[in-house]
Amino acid sequence: MRFYPGCTLSSSAKPYKRSIDWVWKRLGIEMEELPGWTCCGATSAHALSRDLAYALPARNLALAQELGDELIVACSACYSRLKIAQKALENLQIRGRVTRVLGQSLEGHVQIKNILEVLSGHVPRIQKEKTRALEGLKIACYYGCLATRIPRVKGFDDREHPTMMERLVSATGATALDWPAKTSCCGASFSVIHEELALKMCSQILEMARRCGADVIVTSCPFCQYNLDWAQWTLSRQDGQKPKIPVLFITQLVGLALGGSEKDLMLNSHLISTEKITCRAQTAEGAL
């Protein structure tokens, strides 16, 4: 397995990378970083240039294709861009244009997998090998837009009502809530270019989670995690009132169940404190 981490995983989503590494080691999954990988273009390439939005992911697909391996992607935006480009490259005209620029053929097929697919293959092991039962913890699984909504591509889960994270949450012993905002949009890059609007979008999601009684939100997307964390931090500086909901990466939650420490999983790096969950996990350890 080759891993495409994407740019955010060495920066704002470092806890995602750290917790993936920890969980993978714990479960004995072997995965190497794709050597020489470059940015997929994220939200900006497709905003300004159609062909650049295909060429940037294609460069990485060409690298992966030489190694003839599965490509595992953690970031929802990277996953979406790679999948969209791969689909578009089936069009011979587009493939012709991109091949000319890259100077490389794009004949081989790379199997691109979302990290949730890999993780959910280990549900029975997580269930069996967990050292902490997170019973009673109510969790809202938040998928955001990009992991499941890829036009004309058969996804790994239902587009509007995915349930893969819920299965993982149940494996940890926690309760996965049924809530209606799991594929709503957090505003993505609008948290930079139009703060007010992004705050509004995040608030609606957070409010829904709050009303459904969520103790925690878990997500598999770096932008969703950052935006929901950032929005609560920003709003609390304005009003300081509402109860805050920690936003964890799914691998941090799985890691907690498998016995990972706060440091192993970088749970101390969040803008909204994750203390209440780590405390809960430690209590659960005593009980198990």
Next chain:
Amino acid sequence: MEAPLARSLEFLKQVEAHSSEPVRRCYQCDRCATGCPMVPYMQHAPNELFRLIQLGAKETVLSSNAFWFCVSCYTCSVRCPNDIDITHVMDTLRELSLREGFPPALPQARDFHELFLDCVRRSGRVSELELMARYNLKRRKPFSRLALGWELLRKGRLELWPRRVISLHEIFAPFVSSPSEGRKVEGRKGGRSQ
């Protein structure tokens, strides 16, 4: 105000050719607008925009703010019963609008994307710290989000030194120009005059 149906097929064909999407199939079912989280901020809902494209109202379409407010959540694309990738058409309209010299409704979005791509061009990857610093300078708000930046840095969530993997000038050259060269998309002949 443009005369409706004046150049009808010309613009429709241009949008369809660039996007490879069958815009003509749209029959106004409104599912895109119903699912769109940004409709309240758009001058034209996606289905309205599509009708205007079918009618050839190029000027109205390309000067709309709709595609600047599109957040690319793909809800419309996966719900469209006519299998039109609407989000991709929004990208097309943004690209055409810039190319033809229409001023962007969200200039900060254009700046952000250009700076983002410039980071990728020069080093192969994006450094969030570098991008935010350059964005603040460009927007002439050098001290914006300082408290947030400090908080992220303190918690180990900002990489201090950008990594240079590889320069991607060759991949970029045919598609977008670097900020130092000025915008390829601006000041084109025959842009806004119709």
